[in-house]
Amino acid sequence: MDIAKYIMTAVILTSIFGEFSQKWIVYVGGSLTIACTLGWGLYLLKDNNDNKKRIR
Numbered sequence: 001m002d003i004a005k006y007i008m009t010a011v012i013l014t015s016i017f018g019e020f021s022q023k024w025i026v027y028v029g030g031s032l033t034i035a036c037t038l039g040w041g042l043y044l045l046k047d048n049n050d051n052k053k054r055i056r
Contacts, residue, residue, distance in 0.1 A: 004038040 011030030015023055 002041075004034045004041065007034050007037065 007030060011026060011034075014020075014026055014030075018026070020026060
């Protein structure tokens, strides 16, 4: 989940300071990457919590 925050920060800073003719590519690519890494992180946390419940 931290990776998603770092990517979001990079996308925001790139859109502010970068000079791109097509900024939508940065937004779409960043949004997809954020969604994937956030979803994967939440999946791993859920799986980890289920394993802890089984052990106890």
